[in-house]
Amino acid sequence: MDTSSLDNAVVLLVEDQAKTREMIAVALRDKGFTVLTAADGLTGLSLVRRHLPEVVVVDAMLPKLHGFQLCRAIKTNEGTKHTLVIVITGVFTKSRYRLEAIQRYLADGFLVKPVDMDELTSLIYGYLAERTRRMLERVAETAPPSAAQEAPPRAEKVQLVDPRVDRVMPTWSSPDASTPPPPKPVLPSRSSAVTPPPRVVTPPLPPEPQPAPDRPAALGTPAREPTRKLTFAQDFQRTLEELDKISAAKQDGTRK
DSSP states (O other), rough: OOOOGTTTTTEEEEEOHHHHHHHHHHHHHHTTOOEESSSSHHHHHHHHEEEEEOOEEESSSOOOSHHHHHHHHHSSTTTTTTTTTEEEEOOOOOOHHHHHHHHTSOSSSEEEEOOOHHHHHHHHHHHHHHHHHHHHHHHHSSSSSOTTTSOOOEEEEEEEEEESSSSSSEEESSSSTOOOOOOOOOOOOOOOOOOOOOOOOOOOOOOOOOOOOOOOOOOTTTTOOOOOOOHHHHHHHHHHHHHHHHHHHHHHHHHH
């Protein structure tokens, strides 16, 4: 891994045992880190606030301020919560302490003494590489787009007037001369206009049948006079006359 970018990375080592503190500090300086040291928790917290180191390696058992408490104070502070905190211990070696350090005290790493320097430096390298990647992504998101990344020019809208219709047809012109324009719509001509359907002519109704004229009577057959309908008064008068005739005939018979 390229460690040329780690020359300015600051690592704070908080360890109360002088021999262990010196051994880890020398190994980290050999890797190219700038190393600060502290022998108790309160001094370590003061150096964190003053120098804002990228990495803090803290022993779990410290005087004045417990190592787990120092870890939580760093991770819950808005200005230092992104600092990598690695807890090292020779006392709390069981797995349940590892889980408690990560879940309750928000530690990023947990190593058991004697510290494996290759494992420690791998944690630091991985964290710094991830932090650099996130910083580059934020810079790329906020930087204005370059000329090569600018969006291609949009096609311009052109208004064409078709003389055959009384409307304006929109079309699009391509900014690239090699790109052919879209095909024009085919419009119907006047000669090909749709003819109206033929009118349906209803034939006239046949004339109503007329009554046949009266035939002349055959030779030798007397022609019948057409019957005439009598009015009510005429019919009543005729009935009275017949009654008078009957009454007169009865009187004549009586006299005889």
